[in-house]
Amino acid sequence: MIQTNQRHIDYRELCAEIGQSPEQLARLRETGDYAGTTKSVKTVLDGRNRAAAISSPAGAPSDPHLHADFHEWWIIMAGEVAYEIGEYEQIVASFGDIVLAPCGYRHDIKPHKGDQCIRMVVGLEDSNHDLKGLPHPRTLPIPEDWEPPNMIHTRLEYMTERHGLETNWGEVVLLDQRNRVNMIHSLPGQSNRPHWHPDMDEWWFVAKGQIEWKVGDEGPFVAGRGDIVFVEAGYSHEITTVGDESSIRYAVTAPDVVHHFLDDPDAPRPPRV
Ligand SMILES: [Fe+2]
Ligand SMILES: [Fe+2]
Incomplete structure (x- = not known):
């Protein structure tokens, strides 16, 4: 279930x-x-x-x-x-x-x-x-x-024609007082800058390719086309496109999301692992 x-x-x-x-x-x-x-x-x-x-x-x-x-x-x-x-x-x-x-x-x-x-x-x-x-x-x-x-x-097809599939790109497709939805295209091997959010749960819909998530100290997992990934506030997340194909994910966050980056020595450490 x-x-x-x-x-x-x-x-x-x-x-x-x-x-x-x-x-x-x-x-x-x-x-x-x-x-x-x-x-x-x-x-x-x-x-x-x-x-x-x-x-x-x-x-x-x-x-x-x-x-x-x-x-x-x-x-x-x-x-x-x-x-x-x-x-x-x-x-x-x-x-x-x-x-x-x-x-x-x-x-x-x-x-x-x-x-x-x-x-x-x-x-x-x-x-x-x-x-x-x-x-x-x-x-x-x-x-x-x-x-x-x-x-x-x-349309997903409109976005891939608009930006192509040869480069990394992201574009905000929905923005209101509650949500910012960023459509992100990543080439194989590409990772985000690992970070965490103090007060906001983040979730993603995978539209294309294979993407590995590392969340806190949990073991990594790979999500593919149609999958949904959910990460509560306070957990770090590192997101890497794996396999031969580029990936597309939709990142759903609050419009005013705060990022604390793990490679920033002045940033607070994530409270949840
Ligand atoms: Fe409705
Ligand atoms: Fe995030």
């Missing part, structure tokens, strides 16, 4: 835990009854966000609503998921894409293609869904000249 804030959530385990069995899918095709076909698991509670991976088969009914008090966003983890956000035309998002519904923007989420369309929602722990039933107001095209951060739809 996957635990919330597990150090390392394996993608295949997550897909298996919230996916439909072949029997359930056969019954769905026979009856067209989607009752009970959506399953979820809470992945992260970091003091700012509640994140949960939600799996539904394509065609599952949607429940359009809006939130008056926070920006909600999603990382697509499997299949294709269609979104109507605010007054914008429908977008279709796939693996590694980030979708944002700014505060007050109605969102209608339709599992679009695949037996298992997985989105990881990141929102408030106590968010409510009381504001429902509004129709799509009007249809505007997505502006073509938008750039990060905070695009309605940040």
